[in-house]
Amino acid sequence: MKRIDCLFVFHFHLPYIYHYNAKYFEESWYYQNLANSYIPFLMMMEELSNASLAPSIVVSISPSLYNMMENEVMSERFISYLDNIFSLIEEERKINSLNPKIQAILDVYENKYLKVAQYFEKYSGDIITPFKFLKSQGLIEIITTPLTYSIIPLLTLKESINMQITGAVKDFKRCFLVDVNGLFLPECGWIDDVEPFLLRNSIKYIFLDERSVEEVNPYNSYILPSGVRVFFRNYLSFDFLFGQNGIVSNPYYREFYRDIGYERDKDYLKKYTGCDFNVPTGIKYHRITDVSLDLKDKDIYDWEAAMNCVNNDSERFLDFIVNTCVKNENNSLFVSIFNAEIFGDKWFEGIDFLKNFFIKIRQKRYPLNFVLPSNYINLNSPKSVVNPTISSWSDNGFFDKWLNEKSDFIYPLIHEISKKFIIVASKYKNIRPTHEAQRILKQLVREILLTQSSDWAVMISNNVHREYAINRILKHYQNSLRLIDYLLKGYNNSEEIDLMEKELPLFPDIDWKDFLSVSKI
């Protein structure tokens, strides 16, 4: 049968959650995902590469995430995080010494985390290097997102769009030492205003939701009027894996929401989690059993049974892709986009599933050919020109998820500080700012960019870590106003700026001039 070109995108993103001198539970999301998803993903790719079975895939890493990966303090804290997990596993072994099933599960956790620790040590805590290595081997194409993952259609000023995109392109080059060819627009959020900035930054391709253009066929690639190639996400693959009754709801897979962090005494857990309240630990003993069951009624997890399911489910997914493409008349391209954090963390078996999936393609000679976008667009013409409408891949294709009665207070604040920055910074367009003013301008841009993170609006809308999100927005807003005031009134004490820079050591080479007037665009 005809070969199917597969374009798989694994999207890595977390908001910037580093805290210099305060302990926040939210920072542990980074360590949790590093241990459960990011490092296992890299390990999987290296293992497949060594066996000449690695696919060519796209890896999208947001600037806020890779800036955390570069953070040496976070690397040290990750080692402490792993130490705490090992200590907790040891303690759980004592508590469950007479339960062989729990001991078997703890064996699985201990082996996994040992491998993660060894991998981390192999690269001396530098997780960017293995991504670069895989890229140099031609196995992955690395792309990025706007600087702080803002939903572009919800930015009220073109200057903000320019800062988010141009800043991302420049920071990517700083970190990965090459130009970026593709841009992952957060949540496939599209508005016409983006196009000139893609062109200006030599972006060759983007990804959009298939529903943003009427009558588009997601099995083909298209082109914007500017010449930027568009790949459309195939929703069916997402639905097959993660939809209602999707593969991830297999009753033998590990239950994510039942964690010993909610079942053990807080004082027992505190020395491992560092928290005075119940938080998830990553140690979970139960399987899904039935999605309708209460958590307390779930059965004990069986790793081997889960791996048998992985073997079957990976083949089901392969058959699904082949059958889907065969049904489609123009069955040339299958584009799937996945949030990387799901594999290994939320879906415990996810990395094993992927490994199985990629191995089976070769073993069973499935007609799937993994392509990298930059190669693909050189060899394949687009089907036609498209003009996508304002859209996203979220609820009903619009923006209620981020803009609603709970979160609407965010946008006037962002607009106010962005507009004020443009007014104040414009005065430095033709005069050289002093060293102190430069520092303030750069720090001010960082603070404004962080108010623009779409993650806060999601947390507020979903009432998940809501107080943390509100505090983050207000803190960056207040810092912005203060820095604007310093620029207006003059400033000659750098201690406060020192502290602000230590609290936000990201985008070290940020160019504040990218946030100025773009009236000619």
Place this chain on the structure above:
Amino acid sequence: MIWLLTPKTILDENYCVCMLRNANTVFVFWKFSDYYLSLFENKNIPSEIRIKLINEENKILADLPSIYSKSVLHIEVPTHAKKVKIDIYCFENGIEKILCSSNVVNLASERDFKKDYNFYNEKN
């Protein structure tokens, strides 16, 4: 060192911004200048303002009352509009006076979008 000579209040003007929320709803926020805020607060002019939703043909699709201090509003848009903007009015000496106009927002029709089902988000 070169510093700006005089600190002053920046962005001291009336403005409003319109954003698309979904196929049927736009969101508007506004801010008034210190001058107009003092007129409202000192009751020199009525606190009521009018929010007018205007289409591409300059036709008023909706004329909604609000209070100057509310600062945000979600407005349902009639489905036949292609583009909309917002004009905000106050009453000065009994006469309607425009305070600010927003940007123009292109609307998009709802096109058989399916709600993404995310197994993990459902639990949240």
